[in-house]
Amino acid sequence: MKQFKHEVIFCVVNSGFSESAMEAAREYGARGGTVFRARGTANLEAEKFLNILIQPEKEIVMILVDSSIKDDILHALYRAVGLNTPGQGIAFSLPVDQVVGISAPEEEKSE
Amino acid sequence: MPGENELVKVYTPKKRTTPTPKKPIPPKLKLLFTIVNREKADVFTALLESFDINMQLVVAAQGTATTEMLRYLGYSDNKKAVIISVIREDRANAALQFLEEKFKTIKNGKGIAYTVPMTSTIGVAIYQFLSNTRR
Numbered sequence: 001m002k003q004f005k006h007e008v009i010f011c012v013v014n015s016g017f018s019e020s021a022m023e024a025a026r027e028y029g030a031r032g033g034t035v036f037r038a039r040g041t042a043n044l045e046a047e048k049f050l051n052i053l054i055q056p057e058k059e060i061v062m063i064l065v066d067s068s069i070k071d072d073i074l075h076a077l078y079r080a081v082g083l084n085t086p087g088q089g090i091a092f093s094l095p096v097d098q099v100v101g102i103s104a105p106e107e108e109k110s111e
Numbered sequence: 112m113p114g115e116n117e118l119v120k121v122y123t124p125k126k127r128t129t130p131t132p133k134k135p136i137p138p139k140l141k142l143l144f145t146i147v148n149r150e151k152a153d154v155f156t157a158l159l160e161s162f163d164i165n166m167q168l169v170v171a172a173q174g175t176a177t178t179e180m181l182r183y184l185g186y187s188d189n190k191k192a193v194i195i196s197v198i199r200e201d202r203a204n205a206a207l208q209f210l211e212e213k214f215k216t217i218k219n220g221k222g223i224a225y226t227v228p229m230t231s232t233i234g235v236a237i238y239q240f241l242s243n244t245r246r
Contacts, residue, residue, distance in 0.1 A: 006225065019175075032175055035173045062193070097225075098226055099143065
């Protein structure tokens with residue numbers, strides 16, 4: 001088992017925007033992701049107060065990435081599907097200790 | 112009743128001579144994410160139970176391999192399952208090594224797995240349940 005330096009990015013977007021999120025992430029080196037559907041539970045009072053409508057149907061895109069490209073991908077996600085876009089997405093990353101099952105990048109293979 | 116000028120003796124407990132035995136530090140917990148084909152989710156959850164895992168969540172998900180390319184190749188099955196298991200830190204390594212082997216040997220069982228550290232949980236009973244350390 002190899003010790004990798006990875007992080008996992010979770011990006012919560014409105015339903016139908018997972019493709020846009022993946023496209024943005026791929027541009028900066030992400031290789032694949034996993035999407036699952038979820039339901040948002042925004043505060044109803046806050047919605048009324050701010051006069052905005054929060055779509056409850058969400059998609060969560062989970063992308064396992066190398067730590068070195070994590071910041072670029074988070075910025076790309078913010079630009080493509082951030083809160084100021086119709087995707088109304090939020091993205092965050094979590095540290096990953098150990099990974100199994102992913103193939104090493106080409107540079108590592110040749111070493 | 113002690114008089115106004117009388118000193119009142121304050122009881123001070125004697126210092127213990129024998130040191131109290133140190134309690135062993137309870138092991139930390141981690142979240143183990145396992146992403147596999149949906150049809151194999153039951154197989155992997157059953158296998159993982161042997162690593163002192165008491166709680167697992169299975170979430171239906173989809174892979175994001177470019178759908179056009181998959182269509183051309185005749186694969187349209189991108190249905191995945193994300194298994195989220197709570198595992199003790201000292202068992203995580205063994206579980207990952209076991210999964211790595213199973214990803215290679217189980218037919219159509221390829222997947223990825225990784226662990227994310229958990230920082231807190233509340234409640235002793237909950238902790239004992241999650242870490243499988245109940246006496």
